[in-house]
Amino acid sequence: MKGWLFAHFADLPSLPAAKGPVMVHHVPRFLSLRRNAGEERIALLVFDGLAMDQWIQIREYLAERVPGFTVDEGACFAWLPTLTSVSRQALFSGLKPREFASSIDTTSQEASLWARFWQDNGLRKSEVFYQKSLKRTEQLPELEAAISRPTTKVAGIVIDMIDEIVHGAMLGKRGITGQIGAWCDTGFVETLLLLLAEHDYQIYLTADHGNVEAKGIGRLSQGVVSEIRGERVRTYRSEALAASVPAEFGALRFDIPGLPPDFLPLYARTGEAFVPKDDQIVAHGGLSLEELVVPFVKINFMRDAS
Known part of the structure; x- marks a missing residue:
């Protein structure tokens, strides 16, 4: 995978998105094409940190519980480095990271970047909705009040429970699977999807990056x-x-044209992390397939399902 990545990743950002996004920054453009094709109301659900295996777990849960639930499956590439501030901003803005260089280390501009994209594509600011930090059923009535307004045409919603679970994981991927199952049992995901369908939204689900198990090789003590x-x-x-990183860490340099020229990532090797030696964690930011390839799916409900 790494050989292919080094040889071809730089070609991905400029590929066409008409049939589906190749990278996460293609998603808004693809959704705009879908609106032009007649999908008047669109909801984009971004599950922060959702890896493909975790999406499959949620999909199978929904398939068993929700009558008429079907999925048009797909996938796309996150941006490197697979960090929230890089890849999720690209996802909501439709821009390459070098085009939002001033905010590349924060997510505080997502709402305005999302609104700006849609205003550039013919919508009024009042027709565009954005919400982050959604994860519990008790938050859904407030969400419904916003998405049920006739003026709302596109909704961008960040669900951050997966990322929260991953960063608190003590038992690796196996423990995460159990916690995701318990979260699904609260009914949050199915209630959210049915709510959006009830208000005639076409529902698309994706993630900004995935996650992978890794073992600590020691902390990089470099201060600021x-x-x-x-x-x-x-x-x-x-x-x-960048050159100050000690050689014994074996950090990998991979320069990408779409990043700002003064934003230089150094990646841990496969299965490794810059945390205390031998600590076992689940993390993201790196080059692995599990971090880089994320779901991009359309969720449907058969109207005649009973």
Whole structure:
């Protein structure tokens, strides 16, 4: 995978998105095409940190519980590094990371970037909705009040329970599976989907990045030298700072044209993380297939299902 990635990843951002997004920043453009094709109301659900195996678990749960539930399956690539501030901003803005360089280390501009994309594509600001930090059933009545307004045409919604579970994981992927199952049992996911369907939204579900199990190789003690101190990646603002990483960490350099020129990631090797030696964690930020390939699916409900 890594050989293919180094050879071809730089070609992905410019590929056409008409048949489906190849990368997450293609998603808004694809949804705009779907609106032009007659899908008047669209909801984009972004499950922060949802890996493909975890999507399959949720999909199978819904298939058993929700009558008429079907899925048009697909997948796309996250941006590298597979960090929320990089890949999720790309997802909501429709931009490459170098085009939002001033906010690349935060998610605070997502709502305005989402609104700006849709305003550039013919909608009024009042027709565009964005909400993050959604994860519990008791939040859904407030959401319904917003999405049920006749003026709302597109809704971008961040569900962050998976990311919260992953960052608190003590028992690896197996423990995460159990916690996702318990979360599904609360009815949140099915209630959210049925709510959107009831208000005539075409529902698309994706993620900003996945996650992978990794073993600690030791912390990089560099103080404030690293701009973003992730578990699977560190980013630096200059060549000199990037070169300060000790060689024994075996960090990988992979330069991508779509990143700002002063945003230089160094990645941990496969199965490794910049955390205390031998610690076992589940993390993201790196180059693995599990972190990089995310679901992009359309969720349908058969109207005649009983």
